[in-house]
Each structure stands twice: as C-alpha cells, then as structure tokens.
Amino acid sequence: MKKYWTCVLLLTLFFCLGNGYVEAGSLDFAVIQPGQPGTEAEARPVMDALADYLQSKLGPEITVKGHYFNRLEPALAFLKTSPPAWGIVQLGVYAEHAGNFQMTPMAATRPGGFTKDVWYLIAGRDAVSTWQDLKGNVSGNMLFETKAAACLLFGLPPDRLPFTLEGTFRPLRATRSAVKGKIAGVVLDRVQYDTVKAMSLGGKIKVLQTSRELSTSPVVWFGPQSGITKKLAGWLLGMKKDPNAEKLLALLQTDGFGPADPDLAKFHLDEKADACFTP
Incomplete structure (x- = not known):
C-alpha cells in the first residue's frame, strides 16, 4: 500500500x-x-x-x-x-x-x-546623408538589446556598425539631443516617430534608415x-x-x-x- x-x-x-x-x-x-x-x-x-x-x-x-x-x-x-x-x-x-x-x-x-511596427534611425536635418557615415552614439529605448536591435534595423551585428547603440529611457529628449548634434542619432518606433513628426521638432529631423515591417x-x-x-x-x-x-x-x-x-x-x-x- x-x-x-x-x-x-x-x-x-x-x-x-x-x-x-x-x-x-x-x-x-x-x-x-x-x-x-x-x-x-x-x-x-x-x-x-x-x-x-x-x-x-x-x-x-x-x-x-x-x-x-x-x-x-x-x-x-x-x-x-x-x-x-x-x-x-x-x-x-x-x-x-x-x-x-x-x-x-x-x-x-x-x-x-x-499590427506591425517600423523603426526609424533619425538624425538632425543638417547631419550626414547616410547612416554609414554616422559617427558617435545612437540612442533609443529599444536599444538595450543591442544585438537584436542592430540586426532588426541594419541587418548587421553591432560591432560592424560605424556608431554605438545605447539604450535610453527618454527617446524624446534623445531626439532633441540628436537635432542639436549632441548625439549622432536616435531610433524611434512607429508611434514615437508619428508623435515627433506631429511636433515642431518634426521639421528638424531626417530619416537615415527605415526597418522592414517588424x-x-x-x-x-x-x-x-x-x-x-x-x-x-x-x-x-x-x-x-x-x-x-x-x-x-x-x-x-x-x-x-x-x-x-x-x-x-x-x-x-x-x-x-x-x-x-x-x-
């Protein structure tokens, strides 16, 4: 038993x-x-x-x-x-x-x-014309997973990019910093990008890279x-x-x-x- x-x-x-x-x-x-x-x-x-x-x-x-x-x-x-x-x-x-x-x-x-997201690499309006020429730090709140982010947006591992990806909790502040030339650029998702474009700040930026649909x-x-x-x-x-x-x-x-x-x-x-x- x-x-x-x-x-x-x-x-x-x-x-x-x-x-x-x-x-x-x-x-x-x-x-x-x-x-x-x-x-x-x-x-x-x-x-x-x-x-x-x-x-x-x-x-x-x-x-x-x-x-x-x-x-x-x-x-x-x-x-x-x-x-x-x-x-x-x-x-x-x-x-x-x-x-x-x-x-x-x-x-x-x-x-x-x-139903889908899109990521945008944004720089100031007077910045370089291609992301391959960008130097310095690029911020974004989706960049804490650096390897995944680099692959999703550029199709390359982060160590093959000409700039450094860094996570941020303040993407809007990072966008303003990019416009002022304090950082190289910022990565925004679809909702963030639409929000910035609707602001006066939207006229001071340009898109250097757009992801596929994510x-x-x-x-x-x-x-x-x-x-x-x-x-x-x-x-x-x-x-x-x-x-x-x-x-x-x-x-x-x-x-x-x-x-x-x-x-x-x-x-x-x-x-x-x-x-x-x-x-």
Whole structure:
C-alpha cells in the first residue's frame, strides 16, 4: 500500500510539473519592456488591473499576479529564478531570449492600432546623408538589446556598425539631443516617430534608415503549453470587444490584442552563425 501511494504521489508531481504553472495554481505574468518609463511600484495598478480582469475569467482556483520590468537584467534574473506562466515582451527581448526561456507566441499587442511596427534611425536635418557615415552614439529605448536591435534595423551585428547603440529611457529628449548634434542619432518606433513628426521638432529631423515591417511586442507563453494557454489567448483577443476592458487597454497602451504574428519565426537570433537571424 505504501508503494502504491508513493507511485500516486510521483505521478501527481510529474503531471503538475509537466503541465506548467496553471495546475500549480498560478497564472502569473511579466511585462518586460526595457526602456519604458515608470517603476514596478508605479506600474503596480496596471498590473493589478490586468490580473483582476483575468481573475474574473479564471475563478478562485487559480491566482494571477503581474510583474513589470523596464530594465533587462532584473527581468532576466526573474525569468530564471521565478518563471511566470506568460508575459508581454519587447521584440528585442524575444529575438535574443526566446530559445533560452522557451517563449511561444500566443498573441500580439497593437500599439496605436498597428499590427506591425517600423523603426526609424533619425538624425538632425543638417547631419550626414547616410547612416554609414554616422559617427558617435545612437540612442533609443529599444536599444538595450543591442544585438537584436542592430540586426532588426541594419541587418548587421553591432560591432560592424560605424556608431554605438545605447539604450535610453527618454527617446524624446534623445531626439532633441540628436537635432542639436549632441548625439549622432536616435531610433524611434512607429508611434514615437508619428508623435515627433506631429511636433515642431518634426521639421528638424531626417530619416537615415527605415526597418522592414517588424512584429509588435508579442504575448508569449513560457515553457510547455497547458490547457489554459488557448483560453488565455482567447480572453486577450476578446478584450477589444469587451466594454469592461476599454480602460484597461488604454492603461496597457494597446488597441486590443491580435493573433500571434507568424513573422516572429524570422526574428530568432542565430548564435552559431555570422548571420543575424536564422532563415
């Protein structure tokens, strides 16, 4: 009898571990956006609002807690020591770390209502004519993942660029610095670029390089998928039509969620070859 119950216990443990975090009673998530403003404490109301929304779908058996990271190293440490069930991660984070943390895309954000993002290398109006002639520092809030950013915008690793990429938490200030010649340039995403173009500052800049269409920040599942993964994706995709989610989506700065972008498969960094991305 003792041997029987030992087997039952081992089987129970096996299935709980194999099916991920949900069966253990948790659907915790992490929002990982290096370079974005705010602190964990300042973002806590937004994380709690999303957790409460999902909790209403799940019932009391499964708990949900959100975590916010706008710095890369603490985020990676958290994923190693306290891996959540799912998260919303910056494209560069996905490109560099999808394999290490078994990230499976299950939905996509839609900032500004866009299904795709575009990055722009901006310099002052009187700067050099080509990015190949640019020297100095180039800032951007998506540049903390330097290798991914260089590959996404230039198709080259960072050590083959004529300038240095550096992350910043203040892209608008960096844009003004580029216009004044204090830094070589700034990289802006689609929403940031549209915002700057609508300002008087927009007449003082020029575009030296435009990326191809890029995936927006993906919603990913960490580790082996479980029975709740598709349900979670469905709840997120349904938020756009849910009146109760309108304010929450505004706080999350996304015009709803869409299906996972199939193009994400193109953005896995190839660590073994000289090429930026695997075919």
